[in-house]
Amino acid sequence: MSANDSARLRWHLRTRGTSYIVSVTPDGSGLVLDYWGPSISEDALDDIPQWNEPERFVSFSSAADVQPLEYASDGQRHASFSELLIDRGSGRTGARWSVVRDEVLSRRSDGGDELVVPFDEETGTLRLELRARTSREHDVIRRSARLVNRGADRIELPRMFSAAWNLPLGQDVHVDYLGGSWAHEFQRRSIDLHWGTFSLGSRQGVTSLSFSPVVTVSALNDAESFQRQHGNAYGVALEWSGSWRLQVETAAVGQHARVSCGVHEDVTTVVLAPGEEFSTPDSLGIFSAESAAGVSRGWHEFQRAELARDLSPRARPIVYNSWMATAFDVAVEQQKTLAREAAALGVETFVLDDGWFAGRTSDRAGLGDWQPDPVKFPNGLAELATVVEGLGMRFGIWVEPECVNPDSELYRLHPDWVYRADGRPLETIRNQYVLDLGRNDVVEWVMDMLRTLLSSASIGYLKWDMNRPITDGGRPGSLHGREWSVQHTRNFYRVLEMLRSEHPDLVVEACASGGARIDNAVLARADVVWPSDQVGARDRLVIQHGFLSAYPAWTMSSWVSDDAGHRDRQPVSLGYRFAVAMAGVLGIGSDLSSWSEVEKTDATSMVQAYKEIRKVVHHGDVRTHGLPGENLYAIEFAGPPDDPRVVILVYDSDRDRTRDRELSRVFPTALRLGCRYEVRDGFGRFGGDVVTAESVSTVGLPVRFSWAQDAEVLVLTPLDEY
Numbered sequence: 001m002s003a004n005d006s007a008r009l010r011w012h013l014r015t016r017g018t019s020y021i022v023s024v025t026p027d028g029s030g031l032v033l034d035y036w037g038p039s040i041s042e043d044a045l046d047d048i049p050q051w052n053e054p055e056r057f058v059s060f061s062s063a064a065d066v067q068p069l070e071y072a073s074d075g076q077r078h079a080s081f082s083e084l085l086i087d088r089g090s091g092r093t094g095a096r097w098s099v100v101r102d103e104v105l106s107r108r109s110d111g112g113d114e115l116v117v118p119f120d121e122e123t124g125t126l127r128l129e130l131r132a133r134t135s136r137e138h139d140v141i142r143r144s145a146r147l148v149n150r151g152a153d154r155i156e157l158p159r160m161f162s163a164a165w166n167l168p169l170g171q172d173v174h175v176d177y178l179g180g181s182w183a184h185e186f187q188r189r190s191i192d193l194h195w196g197t198f199s200l201g202s203r204q205g206v207t208s209l210s211f212s213p214v215v216t217v218s219a220l221n222d223a224e225s226f227q228r229q230h231g232n233a234y235g236v237a238l239e240w241s242g243s244w245r246l247q248v249e250t251a252a253v254g255q256h257a258r259v260s261c262g263v264h265e266d267v268t269t270v271v272l273a274p275g276e277e278f279s280t281p282d283s284l285g286i287f288s289a290e291s292a293a294g295v296s297r298g299w300h301e302f303q304r305a306e307l308a309r310d311l312s313p314r315a316r317p318i319v320y321n322s323w324m325a326t327a328f329d330v331a332v333e334q335q336k337t338l339a340r341e342a343a344a345l346g347v348e349t350f351v352l353d354d355g356w357f358a359g360r361t362s363d364r365a366g367l368g369d370w371q372p373d374p375v376k377f378p379n380g381l382a383e384l385a386t387v388v389e390g391l392g393m394r395f396g397i398w399v400e401p402e403c404v405n406p407d408s409e410l411y412r413l414h415p416d417w418v419y420r421a422d423g424r425p426l427e428t429i430r431n432q433y434v435l436d437l438g439r440n441d442v443v444e445w446v447m448d449m450l451r452t453l454l455s456s457a458s459i460g461y462l463k464w465d466m467n468r469p470i471t472d473g474g475r476p477g478s479l480h481g482r483e484w485s486v487q488h489t490r491n492f493y494r495v496l497e498m499l500r501s502e503h504p505d506l507v508v509e510a511c512a513s514g515g516a517r518i519d520n521a522v523l524a525r526a527d528v529v530w531p532s533d534q535v536g537a538r539d540r541l542v543i544q545h546g547f548l549s550a551y552p553a554w555t556m557s558s559w560v561s562d563d564a565g566h567r568d569r570q571p572v573s574l575g576y577r578f579a580v581a582m583a584g585v586l587g588i589g590s591d592l593s594s595w596s597e598v599e600k601t602d603a604t605s606m607v608q609a610y611k612e613i614r615k616v617v618h619h620g621d622v623r624t625h626g627l628p629g630e631n632l633y634a635i636e637f638a639g640p641p642d643d644p645r646v647v648i649l650v651y652d653s654d655r656d657r658t659r660d661r662e663l664s665r666v667f668p669t670a671l672r673l674g675c676r677y678e679v680r681d682g683f684g685r686f687g688g689d690v691v692t693a694e695s696v697s698t699v700g701l702p703v704r705f706s707w708a709q710d711a712e713v714l715v716l717t718p719l720d721e722y
């Protein structure tokens, strides 16, 4: 990273293919954005003007209110939004800052750049650090802020966001985001924003089913951004799994849209006693000149390079999960039978879901008592684990460590461990309370409980669930009690990190009633995630379409099931259901005892076919073509350099079967120019047609539906270069 020596400091941070250039404001009170876009060479830096105050600001505003500030506090700004609000009691609020030039940390290495710019507040009692970090392996910029109280008085922070991102897109922008509800998560939605604020968030103590902490913003005249190949687009995300808020703002002044995000201020007040400090979670920003679809690919590159610890099948195995077959009514012999059926299909891990522990006959009791039910598992879990391992699979179980049923030994022993607002009746959701994981004794208990459980049997897979939002969060009487959401989230991370360090072979699947806690912070600490309880294949496809716009296929756990969707109840073939689940980490959730021999034979072939293409799906670049509700929708995976095949999963939504099948064609965009590809279906059948990027771009690739009547799996193998 380069910093010029002139009076005004400036830094150039480089990612793999982009540049991010910021300067100190002319009066030294903040950082402003000069440039964010395609890579700029050092020689060309002088061509990028340093941001300057306009000669005359529009009337009725201060300089700081209209500058493209990278972070602002009240006291510095007056009318426009500020990421930091400071309350010193006695009616004095805010701060005004001066850069501490001598203490700037600016490091550039082959691996990436790091910048820490400190500011002191006018009275010298507060230090604010703005941090940024890049990598040469991807295009994401990480930013955060740290505030230290060096004074003698306590202060409160009614808001401390992570960062503001100034997007040079003009005043009219198109915002793509993900929203939904239970069994209907990750729906892609968008809004055209002219002047005003568009705000998303969660007050639920977890990421939420309602919105995901990630947006894509492009210029309004570039709308339909996911359908295009070119055009500038910016992505902003918050790497955080607790309560959060993200807002996009444009105004009638200035040429930037501004995205600010951080821990949700409605449910968090940070208190800094003398000597204390607070560091925000990281916010992530990315630029792509290839529209919103390029932003999605950029997120995946970042997640592959920085968040995934292991892309091999061992960390994301094909799972059979018995929840949909047996629910709470589990027993050792019946689970052994299911395990034998699953192993015969080629499944790699057998997961025993909810219902295995003492007193758990329904969701009304037992949560918190993590010993195997003595009637259902008289010899503990080890008996089933041994059988599962003998069948060549790994054994997994379900846990929900943060919650407790009132009807449990744990709650009877520790009624004070749950979140409660003094004097108010406790509120159950799904018949359960939430443990105050922010407390040291509670998090230590959770870690010890998991250690004991994991040593009680050979357990190689843990599905971590969380089935309610946190209500009445807080710890009345405690100085830092209003930071409960931050403390809970950080201790959740602590437990996941303990599992990784003490049980490095354990695969963790993160779940929260489906997709209520999926974000980049969870992707950094869990191997796979469960995006939704919606297993109806057509509905699931819509969810996966949204999921893949921000999160990667190699984390996307997906089961073949026999259930119809909640919304789209049209029947689909087994092949269609497999093709949906094969777009991520394949799993099976059906009651296998109800499958016919033909279904089992077909499923065995499809599991084998998935194993053949899994590397391309997990390591490849993803492109989607069309929308799931359209007649033909396709997901194209372009494999990595050591497996450069292209896999295309095609789904037919032509319910009435009125369309001429001859017109069923897909138009792949990931084939290399000048290369011939041999085309086969996922079973390795049909004649080996040969196509090129050039030919498919004009006439498309015919879809024969040889995999199933309503789905196709196409595998294109490069033959040579010419």
Ligand code: DGJ
Pocket (backbone or CB within 6 Å): 323, 353, 354, 398, 465, 467, 511, 512, 513, 514, 530, 532, 533
């Ligand atoms: C909610 C999850 O999303 C389901 O997959 C299942 O694990 C149930 N909880 C079990 O209670």
